[in-house]
Amino acid sequence: MNQTQQSFGAVKGTTASGFESLGHLFEQQMRTLAEENAQLCVYHRGKKVVDLWASKNADPDFNADSLVNIFSSGKSLEAIAIASLVSKGLLRYDARVSDHWPEFKGGGKDQVTVADVMRHEAGLAGFDRSVDLDDLLPDNIKANSLGGTIEKQVQRFRSPATGKREYHAVTRGWIANELFRRVDPQGRTIGEFVKEEISAPLNADVAVGLNDRQLERVADIKLLSFGAHLRASLRPRIFGRKVFHNFVQLMARLLKVLPSLRKGNASEAPPPIRGMTGISFFNDIRMRRGETPSANAHSSARGLARVAAMMAAGGKLDTVECLNEDGWQALHQAPLPAKMGGVILTRFTQGGVDQFLPITKDSTLLEKAFNDGREGFYGWMGLGGSIFQWHPEAEIGFAFVPTSLHMLDFLNERGKLYQAEVLKCVANIEANQ
Template identity: 70%
Template sequence: MINGTTAAGFEPVQQLFEKQMHSLAEENAQLCIYHCGQKVVDLWYSKADGSIFKPDSLVNVFSSGKSLEAIAIASLVGKGLLSYETRVEDVWPEYRGGGKENTRVADVMRHEAGLANFDTAIDVDDLLPENIKANRLGIVIEKQKQHFRSPEIGRREYHAMTRGWIVNEVFRRVDPAGRTIGEYLAEEISGPLNADVMVGLNAEQLQRVSKITPLSIGRHILASLRPKVLGRRVLHSFLQLMVRLLKILLAVRKGSSKRTPPVREMRGISFFNDNRMRRGETPSANTHASARGLARIAAMMAAGGHLDSVNCLSTPAWQELHKDPMPATMGGLLPTRFTQGGVDQFLPCTDASSQFTKALNEGREGFYGWMGLGGSIFQWHPDAELGFAFVPTSLHLLDFFNERGKLFQEIALECAKRQGTR
């Protein structure tokens, strides 16, 4: 059930893909990689016989979409319509209040806006583009008070869904056409690049979606008890998982962040399979894409903002997006280096680096971008001219750093270095 093509020199990636798909708990997955503007890996897998899962099937990639909203804001910066130093209230006067007055665009992009959670749940219909433009979501954000965890934790706290909502409000107020991020993406990125990447789906696109299937915490832990040599279906052993879970629970206890469900109707991850949710715009957690589509956009980013004859970002916009990566531990736990444009920079580790730093960075040194809950990865490597996308439908929720996909990045980077750049 593995299909696709691999260019000469990248055969080790396909070999690893075949091994992982047959050994780990996977249902469907796509892997696509560009090198020097050319597609060198295009693979997809389905566990089921006669599956309708295709290379252009659309899958929710969750937080991988955060890099798309970063590209949208960068486009405004490149046109001189916005600066990362701009205070949000300067383009959105109603945003002021509740301690939010001095929040810069860069603070929002670095997850330092103090709005990781809202004090009220959003109605799913408020996320439809027409209702976003009617300010139904904006008025909720305007009423929020800035809230940080303890000083020990710091200002950087993961705005898992809220960053995209805030950024969308900023974007539509600054964009001369008043578009949402989903509309901008379709008109200026996905459309020109012929890339299947969408924020907010229409009726035709809904027919192409493959649902996501979370691997339950219990099943994941149970699977981790089996030794790797006996066919363990998850990446990490029971001991590795328990050590990580303990550290995460300790970090959560130190904080005091509010915990209101983000969407009123949501009763778990599976709600993202509801078509009402799929139609709405939550750029930070509800982007639907194929690996082929994401990899084309990643190839464009790896090349400095253009691919083939399509120019998506000016050189100044691209440079500003990647500028000033600031190290900070997110939520007292995750070591990150978010640029002012809102993408993470992955760097080499040292022997003294923490376990989490190594888990996040080793194997993806030199990449920029981010990743999504349970497995998806959307990143680019400018020096090696690599555009990378991994899109699974099985969500391994305890694979906190998307390491099963990171293995493909590591091998692809080695192959690219042997091939050289242009």
């Protein structure tokens, strides 16, 4: 496959024949939007076809191998970790968590299944106390510092009207990690599993909990403030609007989502981690060392796209098998439609990844924004921008990793532009074959 060296302003990297439009789009977005540093990487049929990165302010320390916090995109890494136990016959999604973790039973949690946890239906979206940063270090996790807190939690659901599904933004990863280490024959954490069975064999730069050498390659994330985002949305696109949505679009989304967020159990809980006051907290070295799989994984787009390529290919890339056929199929089975917090229709599989489907005439504005341009992908996305998804039918592994967080872009639509363009490129290639 021919690779074209890109030379679009600050953008560096390569695109394969048929995917050149991604380079032009990436350059346009980097030039126009409120971006700092970003990476975009795509695999098709097991081959890397897009490998782009850019630093708007010419940061000499940012490159294609820089590691960035991918926030909730890490949820798909933890889903793969749990699926590996299913792949090995050590765990079932319909098993009760308490079957493997007897102390989990209290507070109404005794009937919670593995699938409930992975679908955000465990009733544990927020805890009644904050945990310490030291509790998140692997040795302390193994000493049950975090597990002891989870065992004391009482199951809470919002209301019968909104259903069981409520986004476990941080807590799903903590629960999954405790389950994983109890079932894994070696007693490893998810971070240790990712290092030994995903990152190393696949040669993919992904990590949950960073070591000293990895810490040297981390790029800080930076929040685009609420006020700056709103002001930017007032400018028409033809005059260089620096955010994806205009003011009317942004308000329509805010008015739909904010009431649900205010009514959620997580909104009433204390901060998940003691001392956590804002997004910059995630730039703290101590935070980066700990394991919060659902909100604190670090990766490059190259690393994520390689893992996504493995998932798009059925659990195996080149000669490396991360999931066998049974485990891969189980992870993707039983997508259950339900509105997250009563607002956005999601289709989480029993393995904990969302299935994105074509929109229908009955789809709401948010559902169209969520799915349109992502049809056929599985996976999830991270707070403010990152996307880690795969498309088994089209054999696409996709990753977008920015350092500038647009928190009001709830559905990561600025990154979805690249997904939609990749689907067009693949369709054109297949049409001409």
